[in-house]
Amino acid sequence: MSDRRPLIAGNWKMNCLRDDGLALASGLASKLSGASERPECDILLCPPATLLADVVGVLGHCDIHAGGQDCHFDKSGAHTGDIAASMLADIGASHVILGHSERRADHGESSTIIRQKTIAAHNAGLTAVVCVGETEQERDLGAAIAVVCGQMDVSLPEDATAENTVIAYEPVWAIGTGRTAAVADVEEMHAAIRRKLKERFADGDAFRILYGGSVKPSNAAELLAVENVDGALVGGASLKVEDFWGIVSACK
Numbered sequence: 001m002s003d004r005r006p007l008i009a010g011n012w013k014m015n016c017l018r019d020d021g022l023a024l025a026s027g028l029a030s031k032l033s034g035a036s037e038r039p040e041c042d043i044l045l046c047p048p049a050t051l052l053a054d055v056v057g058v059l060g061h062c063d064i065h066a067g068g069q070d071c072h073f074d075k076s077g078a079h080t081g082d083i084a085a086s087m088l089a090d091i092g093a094s095h096v097i098l099g100h101s102e103r104r105a106d107h108g109e110s111s112t113i114i115r116q117k118t119i120a121a122h123n124a125g126l127t128a129v130v131c132v133g134e135t136e137q138e139r140d141l142g143a144a145i146a147v148v149c150g151q152m153d154v155s156l157p158e159d160a161t162a163e164n165t166v167i168a169y170e171p172v173w174a175i176g177t178g179r180t181a182a183v184a185d186v187e188e189m190h191a192a193i194r195r196k197l198k199e200r201f202a203d204g205d206a207f208r209i210l211y212g213g214s215v216k217p218s219n220a221a222e223l224l225a226v227e228n229v230d231g232a233l234v235g236g237a238s239l240k241v242e243d244f245w246g247i248v249s250a251c252k
């Protein structure tokens with residue numbers, strides 16, 4: 001057993017208007033306060049930026065963190081539509097997801113940009129949840145591990161530590177498809193990520209490595225039991241209180 005405390009993170013993506021988002025956050029806060037035992041994991045909610053401040057307010061002092069889904073790499077300035085890491089911290093966020101494959105694909109974000117964003121997040125006192133993952137074509141070509149290790153080499157700055165950085169492995173073909181990676185493949189990839197972290201960082205063994213891609217209550221326990229899987233980054237199933245709580249409860 002490792003002493004890394006699991007992290008279950010919900011990435012709401014571009015979902016939820018105010019009423020639904022606040023109901024979801026308060027539903028989870030009620031689950032936590034009503035739980036007979038404290039869950040064996042940390043919990044993070046990453047709502048759309050429009051709801052972040054309100055979600056922070058709803059969560060109050062309950063032990064659930066809130067985070068952004070992206071930030072700019074600059075501190076401030078002429079970047080219409082963007083959000084600085086310090087702005088997320090300013091409204092009570094503790095984390096920010098960076099380099100999600102949807103941003104890499106939809107916004108052309110390179111690992112070099114993600115590295116700059118990660119530094120900006122650290123400078124603002126945020127924990128960066130840095131996403132990596134291969135496409136189906138890359139996996140079919142046998143290049144999955146090389147692709148993910150290459151993304152890590154560039155995306156992670158020298159100042160990354162287990163405190164300020166979490167890795168999320170999300171195979172692109174498993175996101176929102178209902179297809180999860182085979183346990184053996186998850187185990188192999190997470191071991192490769194761990195090796196990379198240990199090669200580069202003195203505290204590489206302490207970094208949390210999350211798995212993401214069609215995680216649901218029915219498969220969470222199996223995935224969370226895999227060595228070097230230290231939690232989950234959850235999309236669709238994070239939008240329902242019962243489903244997300246089911247995944248939180250699968251942490252043993």
Ligand SMILES: O=C(CO)COP(=O)(O)O
Nearest residue numbers: 011175176213214235236
């Ligand atoms: O992209 C994801 C989380 O960041 C995963 O999404 P799904 O859980 O909907 O597959």
